[in-house]
Amino acid sequence: MRVHQFHPTLAPGDAMSNHVFALRKRIRHWGYDSFAYAIEAKPGVADVRSYRRLFREVKPDDLLIVHFSMGSEVVDQLVKIPARRVLVYHNITPPEFFSGINPHAAAFARLGLRQLTRIAPAFELAIGVSEFNRRALADAGYEETARVPILLDWEHFAVPPNDGVLARWKGMRNVLLFVGRISPNKRQDDLVRMLAYYRRCIDPEAQLILVGAYRDQPQFHARVVALVERLGLGGAVWFAGSVDDASLLAYYRAATAFVSLSEHEGFGVPLLEAMRFRLPVVAYDAAAVGETVGDAGVLLRERDLAETAEAAAMVGEKTELREALVAAGEKRVRDFDPDTVAERTRQVLGL
Amino acid sequence: MGEPKPIDLDALMAEVRERIRTKREKGIYGPDVDALMRVPLPGGRRIFSDDLQDPLASLAEALDEEVEYDPRSRKPIVGPVITYARQVVISLVRWWMGAILERQERINRLLAAAYDYEGQMAPRFGTRLERLEREWKERREHEVAANLHSVYFQARFGGDEPVIRRQSEAFVDLYKGRKRVLDLGSGRGIFLQLLKDKGIGGYGVDLDPRMVAQCREKGLEAHEVDALTHLRQVESGSVDGLYARHLAEHILPGELVEILRACRRALAPGAPIVFVTPNPKTLTVGAHTFWTDPQHLRPIPPDLFTFYLEVEGFTEVELRTFEPSERRLNEEVPAGPIRDNVKLLNETLFGDRDYAVIGYAPK
Numbered sequence: 001m002r003v004h005q006f007h008p009t010l011a012p013g014d015a016m017s018n019h020v021f022a023l024r025k026r027i028r029h030w031g032y033d034s035f036a037y038a039i040e041a042k043p044g045v046a047d048v049r050s051y052r053r054l055f056r057e058v059k060p061d062d063l064l065i066v067h068f069s070m071g072s073e074v075v076d077q078l079v080k081i082p083a084r085r086v087l088v089y090h091n092i093t094p095p096e097f098f099s100g101i102n103p104h105a106a107a108f109a110r111l112g113l114r115q116l117t118r119i120a121p122a123f124e125l126a127i128g129v130s131e132f133n134r135r136a137l138a139d140a141g142y143e144e145t146a147r148v149p150i151l152l153d154w155e156h157f158a159v160p161p162n163d164g165v166l167a168r169w170k171g172m173r174n175v176l177l178f179v180g181r182i183s184p185n186k187r188q189d190d191l192v193r194m195l196a197y198y199r200r201c202i203d204p205e206a207q208l209i210l211v212g213a214y215r216d217q218p219q220f221h222a223r224v225v226a227l228v229e230r231l232g233l234g235g236a237v238w239f240a241g242s243v244d245d246a247s248l249l250a251y252y253r254a255a256t257a258f259v260s261l262s263e264h265e266g267f268g269v270p271l272l273e274a275m276r277f278r279l280p281v282v283a284y285d286a287a288a289v290g291e292t293v294g295d296a297g298v299l300l301r302e303r304d305l306a307e308t309a310e311a312a313a314m315v316g317e318k319t320e321l322r323e324a325l326v327a328a329g330e331k332r333v334r335d336f337d338p339d340t341v342a343e344r345t346r347q348v349l350g351l
Numbered sequence: 352m353g354e355p356k357p358i359d360l361d362a363l364m365a366e367v368r369e370r371i372r373t374k375r376e377k378g379i380y381g382p383d384v385d386a387l388m389r390v391p392l393p394g395g396r397r398i399f400s401d402d403l404q405d406p407l408a409s410l411a412e413a414l415d416e417e418v419e420y421d422p423r424s425r426k427p428i429v430g431p432v433i434t435y436a437r438q439v440v441i442s443l444v445r446w447w448m449g450a451i452l453e454r455q456e457r458i459n460r461l462l463a464a465a466y467d468y469e470g471q472m473a474p475r476f477g478t479r480l481e482r483l484e485r486e487w488k489e490r491r492e493h494e495v496a497a498n499l500h501s502v503y504f505q506a507r508f509g510g511d512e513p514v515i516r517r518q519s520e521a522f523v524d525l526y527k528g529r530k531r532v533l534d535l536g537s538g539r540g541i542f543l544q545l546l547k548d549k550g551i552g553g554y555g556v557d558l559d560p561r562m563v564a565q566c567r568e569k570g571l572e573a574h575e576v577d578a579l580t581h582l583r584q585v586e587s588g589s590v591d592g593l594y595a596r597h598l599a600e601h602i603l604p605g606e607l608v609e610i611l612r613a614c615r616r617a618l619a620p621g622a623p624i625v626f627v628t629p630n631p632k633t634l635t636v637g638a639h640t641f642w643t644d645p646q647h648l649r650p651i652p653p654d655l656f657t658f659y660l661e662v663e664g665f666t667e668v669e670l671r672t673f674e675p676s677e678r679r680l681n682e683e684v685p686a687g688p689i690r691d692n693v694k695l696l697n698e699t700l701f702g703d704r705d706y707a708v709i710g711y712a713p714k
Contacts, residue, residue: 100396226393
């Protein structure tokens with residue numbers, strides 16, 4: 001028996017792609033042949049096969065894991081391949097976030113949601129990476145569902161942090177960080193507005209770093225850049241783009257707080273990365289954010305930018321609070337210990 | 352490593368809010384910062400999830416929006432071909448699009464009807480309505496200083512019982528031989544007692560339960576209900592007289608008209624009706640003493656009140672003023688223009704403080 005994983009795109013630095021590769025490593029370690037397939041493999045990822053090979057190679061007693069986070073015509077064909085089929089759901093950003101900003105993305109999100117329901121009968125098991133996702137699966141008509149967190153792989157962070165990045169942000173008192181694709185659901189626009197409060201009412205030197213690819217949402221990115229200008233925050237907001245592990249590590253080290261105002265996350269890997277690298281987390285409680293953060297961060301129940309800014313400032317200035325959050329964060333990360341998650345994955349997959 | 356101490360989020364957020372409050376007070380966090388945080392995302396529509404926060408306003412905008420699509424291509428050489436191809440496709444799918452849009456229109460209408468049916472026009476509609484109702488209630492209460500300590504107010508400004516009795520006595524004879532006279536705003540029951548003493552049947556209504564209780568203690572009939580509701584409830588023509596002392600200045604003009612109309616229905620033909628109210632024609636009343644009761648909504652000029660009665664069909668409408676001012680200018684001056692002027696001044700400034708309009712239900 002072999003284990004095949006599919007996702008339409010596989011890209012470096014993408015939480016879901018990392019999950020696919022981490023899982024492949026584990027499965028191989030358990031003694032099975034395992035391969036990753038994609039329609040599009042972005043530069044920088046190695047050892048990914050074309051999805052076309054799936055139709056030739058998958059045998060009826062193989063396990064086909066379909067990772068699902070967007071609509072794709074190919075999936076309709078994939079579910080016809082005779083094999084044990086398992087869906088891993090990473091959630092689909094609701095189309096309303098793209099409506100009026102990116103009609104293309106909105107159409108794909110709509111397609112994805114329809115497809116999710118349509119292909120339900122083809123899977124013997126559907127795994128949600130969070131309870132939020134598992135519930136969405138149950139709502140979409142999946143009979144067998146399980147919650148298994150994302151399989152994290154900390155090993156790729158076993159690099160020295162990028163010196164250039166560290167040097168650039170050295171000595172700054174208030175550096176707020178958010179990591180995630182520039183996308184309307186992640187609400188980088190509200191982070192920028194929040195920074196306006198921060199600089200007017202807390203620290204005029206405060207900086208905001210937005211790490212994350214902006215190619216997928218060029219319209220939204222352009223509009224957030226325009227917002228930065230409109231608010232006179234040029235020079236205070238740094239769009240770092242998609243970065244390598246060494247730089248990402250350096251950003252986590254350089255920042256004073258991780259702030260999330262995201263309104264939709266299927267899991268929220270960067271929240272755990274921040275905790276892992278001893279950065280306190282202040283996050284608005286939406287979608288799966290709450291269950292990922294647990295009691296290890298400042299969870300904001302109300303969407304109030306001034307309160308978000310003040311909470312982030314307190315986290316930065318109060319040593320005791322900061323230490324408590326860091327300790328709680330490190331403990332929280334252990335709840336998602338890769339070995340434990342891998343074992344649980346093996347169990348539900350019946351490997 | 353031991354167990355990390357749990358973080359008290361409530362305490363933390365309390366401090367956060369305290370900091371914001373302080374900054375507001377000191378003017379560090381002013382409306383300018385609020386405005387900054389509300390700057391819309393430039394270059395197009397708001398994010399739809401924000402629109403969903405205020406669906407009613409956003410819906411209005413969306414309905415006004417034109418759907419625009421420009422089929423022209425600006426690519427060199429192939430541009431015109433692409434443009435032509437797009438136009439062909441558009442004309443081919445026009446009917447299909449129309450069918451889809453028609454279905455959408457049906458869904459929209461059904462949804463709107465369904466929401467309306469459930470009485471939930473939009474998320475948070477209920478909350479907003481509740482807020483509005485609360486604010487309206489507060490507004491009504493503040494308008495009449497409902498939060499004032501009424502006991503202390505009565506002690507300082509409340510009318511003397513003997514004075515009230517003396518004033519009311521003047522009207523009792525109008526109701527001679529009546530069986531069921533209604534006192535609107537019967538208060539402590541002074542007028543009801545006078546009626547009873549003269550063997551006239553009567554009862555009162557008052558909004559204040561304590562007043563109603565006082566009446567009942569004295570063996571008088573009184574009900575806790577507002578005037579208009581009661582007048583609409585009683586049987587037509589079942590009341591054969593109506594007295595309302597210092598009621599009209601506590602209600603809005605429209606309510607007064609409603610009460611008069613309800614009276615006409617409730618009163619037996621020929622039944623007398625008397626309204627007593629402060630006389631704003633006397634300037635010291637209209638400009639001063641009228642307003643010493645915060646529950647007074649607005650003064651009613653006697654001519655207007657007379658007109659109200661006449662226009663609502665009451666007959667033999669008559670105006671009576673009484674309670675002359677205690678202080679007056681000395682009129683003992685040589686006869687002639689000066690005395691005339693002093694008399695005129697007395698009339699204007701220090702005339703009678705109350706008046707009554709009297710009328711009869713049409714026969």
